[in-house]
Amino acid sequence: MPDFSIGVDLGGTNLRIAAVSTDGQLLEKITLGVKVALGRDHVIGEMCDAIHRLTEQYRGSGRFVGAGIGVPGIIDRETGMMCKSANLPGWSDYPVRDEIERRLGVRVFLDNDAKVAALGEKWLGAGRGVDNMAMLTLGTGIGGAIVLNDKIFYGMTGMAGEFGHVTVEPDGVPCGCGNHGCAERYASATAVVRMAHEAIATGNAPGLAKAAKSDPEFSARSIYNLAIQGDPDARRIFHRFGQVLGILLAGLINVLNLDMFVIGGGVASAWDAFAPQMFAELRDRSLVYAASAPEDAVGKKEGASALIGYTRKKTIITRALLGSDAGLYGAARIPAS
Amino acid sequence: MPDFSIGVDLGGTNLRIAAVSTDGQLLEKITLGVKVALGRDHVIGEMCDAIHRLTEQYRGSGRFVGAGIGVPGIIDRETGMMCKSANLPGWSDYPVRDEIERRLGVRVFLDNDAKVAALGEKWLGAGRGVDNMAMLTLGTGIGGAIVLNDKIFYGMTGMAGEFGHVTVEPDGVPCGCGNHGCAERYASATAVVRMAHEAIATGNAPGLAKAAKSDPEFSARSIYNLAIQGDPDARRIFHRFGQVLGILLAGLINVLNLDMFVIGGGVASAWDAFAPQMFAELRDRSLVYAASAPEDAVGKKEGASALIGYTRKKTIITRALLGSDAGLYGAARIPAS
Numbered sequence: 001m002p003d004f005s006i007g008v009d010l011g012g013t014n015l016r017i018a019a020v021s022t023d024g025q026l027l028e029k030i031t032l033g034v035k036v037a038l039g040r041d042h043v044i045g046e047m048c049d050a051i052h053r054l055t056e057q058y059r060g061s062g063r064f065v066g067a068g069i070g071v072p073g074i075i076d077r078e079t080g081m082m083c084k085s086a087n088l089p090g091w092s093d094y095p096v097r098d099e100i101e102r103r104l105g106v107r108v109f110l111d112n113d114a115k116v117a118a119l120g121e122k123w124l125g126a127g128r129g130v131d132n133m134a135m136l137t138l139g140t141g142i143g144g145a146i147v148l149n150d151k152i153f154y155g156m157t158g159m160a161g162e163f164g165h166v167t168v169e170p171d172g173v174p175c176g177c178g179n180h181g182c183a184e185r186y187a188s189a190t191a192v193v194r195m196a197h198e199a200i201a202t203g204n205a206p207g208l209a210k211a212a213k214s215d216p217e218f219s220a221r222s223i224y225n226l227a228i229q230g231d232p233d234a235r236r237i238f239h240r241f242g243q244v245l246g247i248l249l250a251g252l253i254n255v256l257n258l259d260m261f262v263i264g265g266g267v268a269s270a271w272d273a274f275a276p277q278m279f280a281e282l283r284d285r286s287l288v289y290a291a292s293a294p295e296d297a298v299g300k301k302e303g304a305s306a307l308i309g310y311t312r313k314k315t316i317i318t319r320a321l322l323g324s325d326a327g328l329y330g331a332a333r334i335p336a337s
Numbered sequence: 338m339p340d341f342s343i344g345v346d347l348g349g350t351n352l353r354i355a356a357v358s359t360d361g362q363l364l365e366k367i368t369l370g371v372k373v374a375l376g377r378d379h380v381i382g383e384m385c386d387a388i389h390r391l392t393e394q395y396r397g398s399g400r401f402v403g404a405g406i407g408v409p410g411i412i413d414r415e416t417g418m419m420c421k422s423a424n425l426p427g428w429s430d431y432p433v434r435d436e437i438e439r440r441l442g443v444r445v446f447l448d449n450d451a452k453v454a455a456l457g458e459k460w461l462g463a464g465r466g467v468d469n470m471a472m473l474t475l476g477t478g479i480g481g482a483i484v485l486n487d488k489i490f491y492g493m494t495g496m497a498g499e500f501g502h503v504t505v506e507p508d509g510v511p512c513g514c515g516n517h518g519c520a521e522r523y524a525s526a527t528a529v530v531r532m533a534h535e536a537i538a539t540g541n542a543p544g545l546a547k548a549a550k551s552d553p554e555f556s557a558r559s560i561y562n563l564a565i566q567g568d569p570d571a572r573r574i575f576h577r578f579g580q581v582l583g584i585l586l587a588g589l590i591n592v593l594n595l596d597m598f599v600i601g602g603g604v605a606s607a608w609d610a611f612a613p614q615m616f617a618e619l620r621d622r623s624l625v626y627a628a629s630a631p632e633d634a635v636g637k638k639e640g641a642s643a644l645i646g647y648t649r650k651k652t653i654i655t656r657a658l659l660g661s662d663a664g665l666y667g668a669a670r671i672p673a674s
Contacts (some may be wrong), residue, residue: 250516257491258492284515
């Protein structure tokens with residue numbers, strides 16, 4: 001029987017715990033609502049109970065190699081503390097990892113949710129079989145991670161992959177990070193809603209205005225639905241989204257020349273609304289992409305092909321495959337890799 | 338006696354060949370003028386003669402581990418061919434590596450000059466003792482390389498490090514690569530001269546206009562000299578230079594979170610003219626830099642520090658130390674590492 005590990009995906013809404021064999025088979029998954037209001041200790045208690053239950057259950061079938069926990073926030077990998085989490089108030093500066101290790105007596109790895117999602121996609125999803133990849137998680141902001149040879153590339157202080165705060169418009173929209181024109185101000189769920197409200201404020205976006213009035217949850221999804229139905233203002237928002245994502249990706253490809261870029265997160269489901277413009281920008285703006293893109297794309301790009309020649313390897317830009325399970329599998333992968 | 342390798346720096350002007358011990362001591366350096374006009378075969382002949390002379394000379398003192406050659410152009414590392422070189426006409430699509438291996442009967446590694454310069458700075462220059470770094474070579478364009486744990490990070494097709502073609506102004510100056518607003522259109526020797534001519538064309542840059550008339554070689558260096566003497570238009574050019582370099586570096590820091598970024602190349606000597614604005618942009622635009630910058634810089638950056646907390650590790654942005662020898666040492670490092 002194969003060895004197994006535990007993966008935990010701690011979100012703002014759900015807490016999911018899975019036992020996964022080291023060869024990538026799901027043994028069992030437990031989903032619990034996160035009762036954030038009951039406080040940190042309650043959530044950690046439920047998490048530990050579930051981990052304990054699963055390890056007891058499968059201990060007979062193979063060696064238990066440890067638990068990985070993906071959390072929505074910035075963590076300090078050295079100390080195993082959460083530095084900051086918007087979705088989990090009260091968890092900051094708390095020794096999450098050590099507390100769980102103490103309670104369970106097992107080895108625990110704590111990591112950021114975007115990072116473990118990338119590891120999951122690399123292991124069992126879109127990036128399977130690829131050497132090096134990055135993942136962009138399009139949600140409230142843009143989460144990111146670089147995976148080189150099956151390992152997350154952390155950089156000096158664990159912050160490599162802050163793709164969302166790359167400048168795409170030097171004089172653009174202010175960002176909470178202190179910069180102007182960060183990519184995530186244009187290519188995230190938050191950005192889609194902001195751009196819609198800006199369009200409504202001009203008085204020239206009747207479709208968006210009507211939807212905002214009638215839909216109490218007027219969200220990126222509502223705006224996507226309008227775009228798909230042909231509303232020109234909603235379409236323009238996703239055009240801008242794709243443009244900025246393309247500029248960001250073009251830069252990442254020029255800098256990193258990775259085999260694959262995986263686009264995940266909730267807003268990735270608006271792919272057909274933003275992808276055409278994203279690919280157009282990539283062809284125009286990345287000589288590395290153009291040199292390693294399908295022939296039809298390279299044909300449009302004489303500058304780059306003349307400059308660097310063709311190669312047979314293609315840069316792949318693709319959607320994530322595992323959805324919300326990516327983080328669960330990726331978290332389970334950390335102790336197993 | 339220590340083992341040794343040969344490093345070759347093939348430029349458009351000089352051909353330099355050095356014997357370097359594997360512990361980083363220069364044994365001997367030969368500098369030859371590159372008689373480009375006499376053709377590729379002549380240059381390769383001179384290079385092989387010099388390599389042969391040095392290996393014979395030092396063979397008694399240690400084992401010869403191979404030769405590395407840095408060339409100014411895009412190379413295909415798999416085939417050892419030069420794909421394209423602006424400074425060495427007639428060398429494209431020629432099996433440089435195989436030809437030299439055939440003539441000398443030794444193992445030869447061919448690499449791009451910006452990549453070997455980075456390896457040299459990592460080994461014996463600014464990056465000594467640092468885990469991960471990148472180098473930006475500011476010259477005609479911007480050359481770049483990422484060095485992770487003493488190895489150049491090549492990416493899928495050897496093109497990782499194309500920092501010069503990262504978009505900093507989506508609607509900016511057109512670039513030969515097909516993009517608009519590439520970093521090297523603003524932060525290179527070529528860009529400095531272009532911006533000077535644009536300023537002169539407005540009729541409102543008398544200092545630059547006078548210099549351009551009287552100086553037949555009106556170059557980035559001439560414009561730097563004017564800036565240092567206080568000419569406001571020349572200063573404005575280097576302000577813009579620093580701004581764009583800062584935007585580029587802020588993005589690279591957010592993406593890669595490397596320990597160090599080394600700035601080399603001829604235009605790096607204009608450091609005092611562009612660096613103040615470069616650092617200002619870094620503090621404003623990179624939450625990762627702000628979180629790992631000296632206290633005085635972090636103090637100005639409440640957004641980022643509140644978002645991610647402080648860390649004691651600093652991102653270091655510094656000038657290259659080895660000048661034109663970086664490539665020579667780096668080339669010698671390839672077979673030795």
